Amino acid sequence: MANNTITAPLGFLAGGVKCGIKKSGKPDLGMIICPTGARAAGVFTTNKITSAAVQISKKHVKNQTVYAVVVNSGNANACTGRRGLKDAVKMCSQTARLLQIANRKSQIENVLVASTGIIGERMPMKNVIAGIRKAAGGLLNSKSAGMNFTKAIMTTDTKPKMTCRRIEISGKRVTIAGTVKGAGMIGPNMATTLCFITTDVAITKPMLAKALKNAIGDSLNKLTVDGHQSTNDTAIVLASGLAGNRPIADKCPRYKKFAKALVELCDDLAKQMALDAEGATRMFKVVVKGAATQADAAKAARAVANYDLVKCAINGGDPNWGRIICAVGSSGVKLNLRKMSCKLDDLAVFKNGSPTNFDRKKASKIVSQKSHTITVDLGVGKYSDFCYGCDLGKGYVTINAEYHT
Amino acid sequence: MANNTITAPLGFLAGGVKCGIKKSGKPDLGMIICPTGARAAGVFTTNKITSAAVQISKKHVKNQTVYAVVVNSGNANACTGRRGLKDAVKMCSQTARLLQIANRKSQIENVLVASTGIIGERMPMKNVIAGIRKAAGGLLNSKSAGMNFTKAIMTTDTKPKMTCRRIEISGKRVTIAGTVKGAGMIGPNMATTLCFITTDVAITKPMLAKALKNAIGDSLNKLTVDGHQSTNDTAIVLASGLAGNRPIADKCPRYKKFAKALVELCDDLAKQMALDAEGATRMFKVVVKGAATQADAAKAARAVANYDLVKCAINGGDPNWGRIICAVGSSGVKLNLRKMSCKLDDLAVFKNGSPTNFDRKKASKIVSQKSHTITVDLGVGKYSDFCYGCDLGKGYVTINAEYHT
Numbered sequence: 095m096a097n098n099t100i101t102a103p104l105g106f107l108a109g110g111v112k113c114g115i116k117k118s119g120k121p122d123l124g125m126i127i128c129p130t131g132a133r134a135a136g137v138f139t140t141n142k143i144t145s146a147a148v149q150i151s152k153k154h155v156k157n158q159t160v161y162a163v164v165v166n167s168g169n170a171n172a173c174t175g176r177r178g179l180k181d182a183v184k185m186c187s188q189t190a191r192l193l194q195i196a197n198r199k200s201q202i203e204n205v206l207v208a209s210t211g212i213i214g215e216r217m218p219m220k221n222v223i224a225g226i227r228k229a230a231g232g233l234l235n236s237k238s239a240g241m242n243f244t245k246a247i248m249t250t251d252t253k254p255k256m257t258c259r260r261i262e263i264s265g266k267r268v269t270i271a272g273t274v275k276g277a278g279m280i281g282p283n284m285a286t287t288l289c290f291i292t293t294d295v296a297i298t299k300p301m302l303a304k305a306l307k308n309a310i311g312d313s314l315n316k317l318t319v320d321g322h323q324s325t326n327d328t329a330i331v332l333a334s335g336l337a338g339n340r341p342i343a344d345k346c347p348r349y350k351k352f353a354k355a356l357v358e359l360c361d362d363l364a365k366q367m368a369l370d371a372e373g374a375t376r377m378f379k380v381v382v383k384g385a386a387t388q389a390d391a392a393k394a395a396r397a398v399a400n401y402d403l404v405k406c407a408i409n410g411g412d413p414n415w416g417r418i419i420c421a422v423g424s425s426g427v428k429l430n431l432r433k434m435s436c437k438l439d440d441l442a443v444f445k446n447g448s449p450t451n452f453d454r455k456k457a458s459k460i461v462s463q464k465s466h467t468i469t470v471d472l473g474v475g476k477y478s479d480f481c482y483g484c485d486l487g488k489g490y491v492t493i494n495a496e497y498h499t
Numbered sequence: 500m501a502n503n504t505i506t507a508p509l510g511f512l513a514g515g516v517k518c519g520i521k522k523s524g525k526p527d528l529g530m531i532i533c534p535t536g537a538r539a540a541g542v543f544t545t546n547k548i549t550s551a552a553v554q555i556s557k558k559h560v561k562n563q564t565v566y567a568v569v570v571n572s573g574n575a576n577a578c579t580g581r582r583g584l585k586d587a588v589k590m591c592s593q594t595a596r597l598l599q600i601a602n603r604k605s606q607i608e609n610v611l612v613a614s615t616g617i618i619g620e621r622m623p624m625k626n627v628i629a630g631i632r633k634a635a636g637g638l639l640n641s642k643s644a645g646m647n648f649t650k651a652i653m654t655t656d657t658k659p660k661m662t663c664r665r666i667e668i669s670g671k672r673v674t675i676a677g678t679v680k681g682a683g684m685i686g687p688n689m690a691t692t693l694c695f696i697t698t699d700v701a702i703t704k705p706m707l708a709k710a711l712k713n714a715i716g717d718s719l720n721k722l723t724v725d726g727h728q729s730t731n732d733t734a735i736v737l738a739s740g741l742a743g744n745r746p747i748a749d750k751c752p753r754y755k756k757f758a759k760a761l762v763e764l765c766d767d768l769a770k771q772m773a774l775d776a777e778g779a780t781r782m783f784k785v786v787v788k789g790a791a792t793q794a795d796a797a798k799a800a801r802a803v804a805n806y807d808l809v810k811c812a813i814n815g816g817d818p819n820w821g822r823i824i825c826a827v828g829s830s831g832v833k834l835n836l837r838k839m840s841c842k843l844d845d846l847a848v849f850k851n852g853s854p855t856n857f858d859r860k861k862a863s864k865i866v867s868q869k870s871h872t873i874t875v876d877l878g879v880g881k882y883s884d885f886c887y888g889c890d891l892g893k894g895y896v897t898i899n900a901e902y903h904t
Contacts, residue, residue: 143828143836173824173836175853213821214854325825402807403899410900416618419578420730423548431548431578448580449619487900488893494808495815495892 098258099240103269103294105130105334107233110246113225115168115211115218123225124246126290127162127193127233132332134160134206135303137310139327145172146182147209148326154186154203158299160332161204163290164189164229165247166222167275169211172325181217182207188223192230208328210249210275210288240271247275247288255366259355263348264340268295270352272359274314276367289314289329289363294337295352301342305353306331313360317368317482318399331356368482369464373489377465378408382422383478384471390427391472391479397425398468399483409485413457415443422470433473439466503663504645508674508699510535510739512638515651518630520573520616520623528630529651531695532567532598532638537737539565539611540708542715544732550577551587552614553731559591559608560735563704566609568695568735569594569634570652571627572680573616577730586622587612593628597635613733615654615680615693645676652680652693660771664760668753669745673700675757677764679719681772694719694734694768699742700757706747710758711736718765722773722887723804736761773887774869778894782870783813787827788883789876795832796877796884802830803873804888814890818862820848827875838878844871 101108110124136155138148154160164185171178186205209217233239244254256273272291291306310329335341342349368377380398385391398404401421407414415436422429436444438460443452460466506513515529541560543553559565569590576583591610614622634651638644649659661678677696696711715734740746747754773782785803790796803809806826812819820841827834841849843865848857865871 141825141828142831142834143824170821173821173849173852173854175851177853212819213825214819214849215821216854325828402895406896406899409896412900414617414619416575416578416620419548420546420618423546423730426547429547444578444619446580447578448582449578449621486896488896490807491811491814491891491893491896494811495817 097237097240098271099237099256100126100243100271100273100290100292101235101237101240102258102271103292103334104336105294106292107235108239108243109229109233110242111225111228111232113228114221115166115225121242121246122166122168123222123229124165124243125162125189125229125233126243126292126332128160128332128334130334130336131159131161132334133297133299133302134330134332135299135306136206137307137329139324141325143173143325145170145209145326146174146178147171147207148328149179150182150186151206151208151328154206155330157203159204160206162189162193163206163208163330163332164226165208165288166225167210167247167249169209169215169217170213170326171209171217173214174216177216181219184219185222185226188226189230192227206330208288208326208330210247210326213325244273249275250372251276251370253370255363255370257359257362257366259359261351261355263295263337263351266337266339268337268339268352269293270295270355270359272363274363274367276370287314287324287327287367291331291359293331294334296335296337296339296341297333297352298341298343301344301349302331302333305349305356308353309356309360312357313364316480317364318396364482368484371484372494373487373492374484375487376408376463377482377484379467379480379482381467381469381478381480382472383469384473384475385477386428386475388477388479391477394422394425394427394470394472395479395481397421398470399481402486405483405486408461409487411458411462413438413443413454413461418468418470419444427472428474430473435471437469502642502645503676504642504661505531505648505676505678505695505697506640506642506645507663507676508697508739509741510699511697512640513644513648514634514638515647516630516633516637518633519626520571520630526647526651527571527573528627528634529570529648530567530594530634530638531648531697531737533565533737533739535739535741536564536566537739538702538704538707540704540711540736542712542734544729546730548578548730550575550614550731551579551583552576552612553733554584555587555591556611556613556733559611562608564609565611565737567594567598568611568613568737569631570613570693571630572652572654574614574620574622575616575618575731576614576622578619579621582621586624589624590627590631593631594635597632611735613693613731615652615731618730649678654680655777656681656775658775660768660775662764662767662771664764666756666760668700668756671742671744673742673744673757674698675700675760675764677768679768679772681775692719692729692732692772696736696764698736699739701740701742701744701746702738702757703746703748706749706754707736707738710754710761713758714761714765717762718769721885722769723801769887773889776889777899778892778897779889780892781813781868782887782889784872784885784887786872786874786883786885787877788874789878789880790882791833791880793882793884796882799827799830799832799875799877800884800886802826803875804886807891810888810891813866814892816863816867818843818848818859818866823873823875824849832877833879835878840876842874
């Protein structure tokens, strides 16, 4: 089997270890390095309260070159005051000191950091430092090393989530690989959760940033599990440039090819996240058409995907479309009830403001699939948008009632 | 035991019957009448999609006198098109025809209607008509008749919810009684769910409307169970005027006394609803202080009360305050993290942007109470507001995954 982990693109090594941040004893510290230096770009949470790691990485990502990313799970290092900021900086400096990449001391500012886990607890820095040492000493460019990184960033995820795309740009093979961790506190307007993408494409920093922002906007930002925006959400892309393609420096066809592959990769990751969301058993896509504005379409689609009663109905395999219409109504978007309609996949359940005589068994079968599409036409305009969601199962409650103490 | 049902104030008769709208065979049609005619006021959902009953009652409540309210549970009569509107009108006309209150034919427009239940299904009008006949034939002013009304409007409620206040206005005893049904799809900006209040106070229609709006704003509108705004929410108050007090016609001390009692009554009903919310085992009050504006305070308080991860933590007796801060941050309100603090009842868990060394056992005990208060200080201004919420338990999922088919 091909290597589809984040070590697949040329120029990356990775690793993941256990260092006791998590009480469960599971892997909790991961590292990715690009010894030759990578162009980097990041998208971060828009929550007004951000973790120490987000605050530090937002600054560091502005540097022209990034050599390493260090990530821990089990502790979010958020709401931890000045001490938390110091701890996040320490994670960078420790990584920089140990790596001494390419025979020169990499600077603290060339290291990015990300954290996920419990909010409001201080980082167990003794464990973290030991973990960084252990990880830095065992970095490899193998498939298993990439997998170890992915495992180290997981929290309530039940499955490691990763994907890879291989394309050709100016006659050279370019590889893009990505991994994400879910699976709760996944909501609006951000680079949902932690997402790390590596690629060997040769590209300028501004174009890389543009491609990332675009890809996240059409994928992870279209996913809602519980409408919750975390303090820690971070998506980072590192480009080693080793593929040897003619460098991408503007909106040329090469850029478009790369950007398209990046969207597909992120869309794939978003779907993996939806299916592995806390307590979820299935996912769905909400498409809203006929909206007066693009913003209205996006708002209505998100409202449906976020609506607990819709999510519970889908969990129960119940084609309770009335709740879909109710969710759209409460979103406050412009609509014309007499021209509104709703479909579950291709089955019309509501047309021009009245229920149809649809086959209930068929409808129930549709919403019981691993994935289905809900289409709502607002009947007032020509704009459309979409949002991914997942069902709300008892597992979500179990996981989140018992996560902390 | 005193009669604390909606038949307690002078001048009201009520009843509740089974007519087969609900498949469960439970009571599903209720009626309140005021044979001498009542002043009425109503507050309705702000969802853009409203039930047929809401559309009709919004018109009818403008009349100077209301003689009856007819309510069904088991079917929301929402998203049912023109046929649904006809059905709602038919419920009023049938009630008017049968009652012939005070020896004169009451007009259709003097009857209010409310519905709750499944959205998107046509009303089984044969059953409804039979139910109206049955209910109209057995109206009484007894305690059991009032209780029967309350039972007939319940859906997933596990307990009948009602309360009563007795005050003195200009030397006369004035009684106010109220009943509500919950217990899911309870969200923002409206007279949450179905709420019926009867009183014998003598008051003008405008002052009654003012008192109702004020009372609902500070009680039922401050409650969120799942952030879901229903298509059917309705709060109606009927005042018979038979208490014989000097009529309330302006913002006099008599008005203030009545308005205060009405707020207390609605607050009591809101708390009963929170504790009987779908799957809930406990409730909490979120107080936000130190906000830059009143709107910010209300927004942040609601964001915390609506936050599934906070609700799940409370369900598990887990003092996971980091999620509270995260919820506040994602609400987008102005805040100063370095001056922010958070208390669980009187226990400070977060102060000036850093965690305190609080006693975890004590904190866990606090959030495991039947009711506790979360206080968040944003550290930027002088405004405060509150919101009621309840925990999110597995029961919510069970109820809503299995409600329909």
